[in-house]
Amino acid sequence: MPTAIADGIPTRYEVVGSGPPLLMFSPGGFDSTLESWRTVGIYRRLDLLEQLAARYTCITFDRRESGRSGGRVERLTWARYVAQAVGLLDHLGVERAHLMGGCVGCSTAAAMAVAHPERVRSMVLYSPAGGVKYRMKQLDRFARHLAFVQAEGLAGVVALARATEAGFAADPRVGPWNSVIRADPAFAEAYAARDPDRYALVVNGTARLMFDRDTVPGVEPEDLLCLDTPALIVPGEDDSHAPSAARYLQECLPAAEYWDAPVAEQTRETAPARILEFLDGR
Known part of the structure; x- marks a missing residue:
């Protein structure tokens, strides 16, 4: 296509x-x-x-x-x-x-x-x-992703995304960039090298501002x-x-x-x- x-x-x-x-x-x-x-x-x-x-x-x-x-x-x-x-x-x-x-x-x-x-x-x-339940589900997804980042690092997200075909909805640990990680080695390398604190700001901001109402x-x-x-x-x-x-x-x-x-x-x-x-x- x-x-x-x-x-x-x-x-x-x-x-x-x-x-x-x-x-x-x-x-x-x-x-x-x-x-x-x-x-x-x-x-x-x-x-x-x-x-x-x-x-x-x-x-x-x-x-x-x-x-x-x-x-x-x-x-x-x-x-x-x-x-x-x-x-x-x-x-x-x-x-x-x-x-x-x-x-x-x-x-x-x-x-x-x-x-x-x-x-x-x-x-x-x-x-x-x-x-209401939709908003709660979305916020929980982002929270579970950041918990995995805190435990395993962004390199851990890359490794997990490459080991599975699951998307963010099926396995929040892989995060919303999982498909790009799998498809683009240069993107995956840069992703793994990002500052995790700044990354958390991006993710928290996405969740809070995209899903801000019931x-x-x-x-x-x-x-x-x-x-x-x-x-x-x-x-x-x-x-x-x-x-x-x-x-x-x-x-x-x-x-x-x-x-x-x-x-x-x-x-x-x-x-x-x-x-x-x-x-x-x-």
């Missing part, structure tokens, strides 16, 4: 289908790869990508620090994720696109709509990640309330995709439609059809 340089990050991407562009922010948390649309959670059974590609040019990509995309050791922010997405659109020559986020991808989609409304036609926010992270409610971008919100219903997170977006987005369908009724037949109905009207 091709690779673009987006915000200075090598970004693996795929373009399928034809029609208006639809930029898709993958589900999967810190392991958000373009394959996630076919392999993760509810998306395994929805056949979304294939059905959407019949009418839209679907652009999927590995989020930075995921899959085969690159990364940098710096405090991760939603704005950084937006910069990668905008850089990919620039690379492809796309001025304006529909957006679709799955899971944590909803936060980046909403953040892009706020930061670059002129480039967004509409957005689909599918099973947005958020809720609902959908990433965008301030006042900014969402001023957003005119049409949105379709589809709720989840588990500890990482709390129904309250989807209702929060409904409350904050003035031009939102809410598909009040339980997850059991979100099927291969119903979900793509509802999304296409929304997109086709924009």
